[in-house]
Amino acid sequence: MRILLAYSGGLDTSYLIATLARQGHQVTACTVDCGGLTDADRRHLIEHALRLGAHNARCLDARDPLYRQVLRWFIAAHVRRGATYPLSVGAERSLQATVLAKVAQKEAFDALAHGCTAAGNDQIRFEGALTVVAPDLPILAPIRDQPVSREQQIQWLKSHSLPLPASGGQYSINAGLWGLTIGGGPLHDPAKPLPEEMWQWTAGASKSQQLSLQFEQGHPVAINGNLLNPVDCIEQLNQMAGACGVGRGYHLGDTVLGIKGRIAYEAPAAEVLLAAHRELEKLVLTEEQRFWKDHLGEIYGQRIHQGRYHDPLLRDFECLFESTQTRVSGSAFLSLEHGKAVVTGVTSPYSMLNASDATYGEQPASLSDPAGPAAFARILVEPARLYALAANQG
Secondary structure: OOEEEEEOOHHHHHHHHHHHHHHOOEEEEEEOOOOOOOHHHHHHHHHHHHOOOOOOOEEEEEEEHHHHHHHHHHHHHHHEEEOOOOOOOHHEEEEOOOOOOOHHHOOOOOOOEEOOOOOOOOHHHHHHHHHHOOOOOEEEEEHHHHHHHHHHHHHHHHHHOOOOOOOOOOOOEEEEEEEEEEEEEHHOOOOOOOOOOHHOOOOOOOOOOOEEEEEEOOOEEEEEEEEOOOOHHHHHHHHHOOOOOEEEEEEEEEEEOOOEEEEEEHHHHHHHHHHHHHHHHHOOHHHHHHHHHHHHHHHHHHHHHOOOOOHHHHHHHHHHHHHHOOOOOOOEEEEEOOOEEEEEEOOOOOOOOOOOOOEEEOOOOOOOOOOOOHHHHHHHHHHHHHHHHHHHOO
């Protein structure tokens, strides 16, 4: 068969190339590049696939679609999983599956294969997207359907004198535009940290710096006054903030399958952008706008996590998110040091703070009624007052 393989360069997909090729299949290894790769990384992925026995290997650039279709909404709705993890991997998988399905259909491949295991979220994300986009395309999932342990895969590759992935196979490392995740090894024990030498983007971080970010209608458009497209902005922030140790963390959460899972992650750009964007929104949006947008953002993130990117409800949410961003333009100023990103100030032509002549804690608005706050306070607590009276009556 002519098989299109969703190829990451990790242990599972390396093993699949070698075994499928030895079974007589013609394997095309296809990496959907969602960021986190250098030109050298891309060349290595292709060379690694060919050495393992792939008939062909390619990288498809999907960074801009990832931003336009997913990450812009993550920023607008401040999406995080478990209030910490910016959903780095979940942001990519449904898009990658969709891109691969279209390639498989256009080039008439006999089947599409992926290396997802039976115990993770990615199988749900891949299968869900493929069911919607290419319901008639045969899907192969050998690692899930015919389980082989990571240790067995490593030994098989060694026994055939085939190259192992750069991490050696003990860890599963996924790098993308929105962050890098590390799974496996000691992380299966919730009490143990990741060994320091396994951190990637924040390793040896010792720098500190001040920077400014500019937003236009919610989109990041400049760093320190230098105009950039959003993808370049995110990539530069990953380097700049990563060098200051920003974005390092752990996430212990609930999988789609109902079991618990734990990863370490590095998301420097996500940490900086989410913090800056949130503070800028406080300046230009009402409390109700922010509350309902972020509430829907929690649901939006959950749906993406579950592999339900194609749910039409999410398109409706995106319309609301877009509406809230029309005034989210301005600058945020940040201090990056000791692994933290602190927003030290924000400015905007749509500042609601500047629109008032009141000064918090010092001077009321010129048109305010001095008796108004006391009356307003009595109205606000009226339900509580009646509740207390009712208790006394009982």
